[in-house]
Amino acid sequence: MTHNIPLSPDTAHDVRHRVQSVAQLRARGVTSAQTAARCLPGGPWQQLLPGVYLLHSGRPSDEERLRGALLYAGRPAAAPARRTVPVQAGHGYGEAMVTGLAALALYGFASAPPAIALHRVDVLVPRTRRLRSTRFVQVTRAAVLPRPQRRLGLPLAPVERALADAVSALDDASTVRRLLTEAVRGGHCEPVAVVEELNAAELLGRAHVTDAVDALLMEGRAVAEGRLYEMVRTHGLPEPLWNVELSLPGGRLLGGVDAYWPEQAVALELGVRSPREQHVVFAAEREHLERLGVTVVRVGSKQLREAMSQQAVVVRTAMMAAEDREPAAYVVALPR
Incomplete structure (x- = not known):
């Protein structure tokens, strides 16, 4: 029975x-x-x-x-x-929480069907716990536990952590790619958060994970760009120059931006880069552009999804502030 x-x-x-x-x-x-x-x-x-x-x-x-x-x-x-x-x-349950494929199945991932995902249950516990994996339970440890989410009263690791724990046990490149793509396309989490978790788990050195991450970032950028287009259209913002490379008249490159309003010298950058680009490349580009009088607004995909109207206000405010500052240096915008 x-x-x-x-x-x-x-x-x-x-x-x-x-x-x-x-x-x-x-x-x-x-x-x-x-x-x-x-x-x-x-x-x-x-x-x-x-x-x-x-x-x-x-x-x-x-x-x-x-x-x-x-x-x-x-x-x-x-x-x-x-x-x-x-x-x-x-x-x-103490501090324990479900992670890996079992957690993704409870989050509703089609790529982690319960019949397969729940065959093994990964649980995340503090690193100090003396506990062995046994039968269908696989124990995973963390120095600092994330704040759990709840489904059906069960504590689950956040989606990005559950993804990293699932990927660590998978060798099939197509499955890894499907999971990461679904995470972004389904609005479960932001690509940068996933990449950070994969990096913390030291998984980016695996070739099939690196390939999947490239696809993840492309998917994340496509989703974020769609939301950005929607923000400009639905909130009545002036049409910008899309996806341009900014440079000085002499040819020196200043960096690429996702949207640029030349009359107000306002540039917008989507926060969907990898962690290294996010903290190093973007910071350098922003500092250089702002020295030239270009206001740089950075917007995350999650912000566009959850608070689009507020982000439109931020952009509009930056445009209005352009009237009260010194004219920006002349900048050339080229398609990228």
């Missing part, structure tokens, strides 16, 4: 009660001897993971496996036998 059920909020309450840690059982007055007796062959219960029990004899559902993995990784301290309430707030 199978107990697989849809992952939906309506079933969360029942599932929590069907998966219990030894500490939670003791808090409800169930002794170790009683637990062992109920887990004997033919008994009504079974041990799902060390210290975690499934309170039925059938096959565990996907959600039961997820909750069991979190209980195993959370390892709440055993409570006194007289206690009759749940051991910990947060269902006994």
Whole structure:
């Protein structure tokens, strides 16, 4: 008999009660001897993971496996036998959170279907935890844990961290590319945040990851440019020169920008570059342009998605401020 059920909020309450840690059982007055007796062959219960029990004899559902993995990784301290309430707030998961493909499946990634992604559950825990991977649970450690997101009451690593943990276990280039592309195209996260996580995980040295990152940044730029075009059109901004390379009349290059309003000497740069370009190249270009009297506005793709009208105000304000400053140096704009 199978107990697989849809992952939906309506079933969360029942599932929590069907998966219990030894500490939670003791808090409800169930002794170790009683637990062992109920887990004997033919008994009504079974041990799902060390210290975690499934309170039925059938096959565990996907959600039961997820909750069991979190209980195993959370390892709440055993409570006194007289206690009759749940051991910990947060269902006994401690600081543990789901990451990797399992987390991406819960975020709704089509490239991480539950039937495959939940076969193995990656859990992220503090580096100081003494915990081994076992059965279907793979333990991943972090020196500093990110702030978890929640789906169905389950703590999940942020999408960019879950992506990095998933990619670290994948050798298939097409799967890596699909995951990274879906992350940006689906609006789950920004490309720069993904690249930063991949860099922190020391994954950018892998050839198939590097190729996927190139595709990711191209996808991110296409999405951001689409939002930028929409901002100019829907908020009545003057039409700029798109995607130009700025230079001095003598030919010295000043850097490329995504939009340039020559009459107001306002340039706009989309924040979709790699971390190194973002912190080094852009800073140098901006400093040089502003010395020449060109105002540089930097806008992130996330800002365009979540606060487009505010970004339009920022650009319009920069244009209005041009009336009160010294004229900018003459700059040549060429297609890039």
